[in-house]
Amino acid sequence: xxxxxxxxxxxxxxxxxxxxxxxxxxxxxxxxxxxxxxxxxxxxxxxxxxxxxxxxxxxxxxxxxxxxxxxxxxxxxxxxxxxxxxxxxxxxxxxxxxxxxx
Numbered sequence: 115x116x117x118x119x120x121x122x123x124x125x126x127x128x129x130x131x132x133x134x135x136x137x138x139x140x141x142x143x144x145x146x147x148x149x150x151x152x153x154x155x156x157x158x159x160x161x162x163x164x165x166x167x168x169x170x171x172x173x174x175x176x177x178x179x180x181x182x183x184x185x186x187x188x189x190x191x192x193x194x195x196x197x198x199x200x201x202x203x204x205x206x207x208x209x210x211x212x213x214x215x216x
Contacts, residue, residue, distance in 0.1 A: 130210070130211070131209065131210040132149075132209045133206055133209075134149040134152070134207045135207075136205055142173055142178075142201050143164055143170035146173075150194055150195060150197055150209060153197065154196075161195055167192060167194045168194070176188055176190060177202075178203075179203075180203035188202065189203075
């Protein structure tokens, strides 16, 4: 990821959502692993393989299929290692701690 926000994107009740921006030339699956690692304060290699939670190749293909212009936009949401993840085709990833883990 080339640009990270310094604080939460949203703060509703006890839940905080972190927003990261990634370079669209980077694979979204790689950006997800890096973002979750940063949000959970661990090394990317300490996380389980993303493939155990979502088909990483399909995620990359789906997000890349949308240009992000003229309303052509894709959002994909899933839970990865205890956090909710939302990936958009416009280059953002939102990470929210899973409610079951709090």
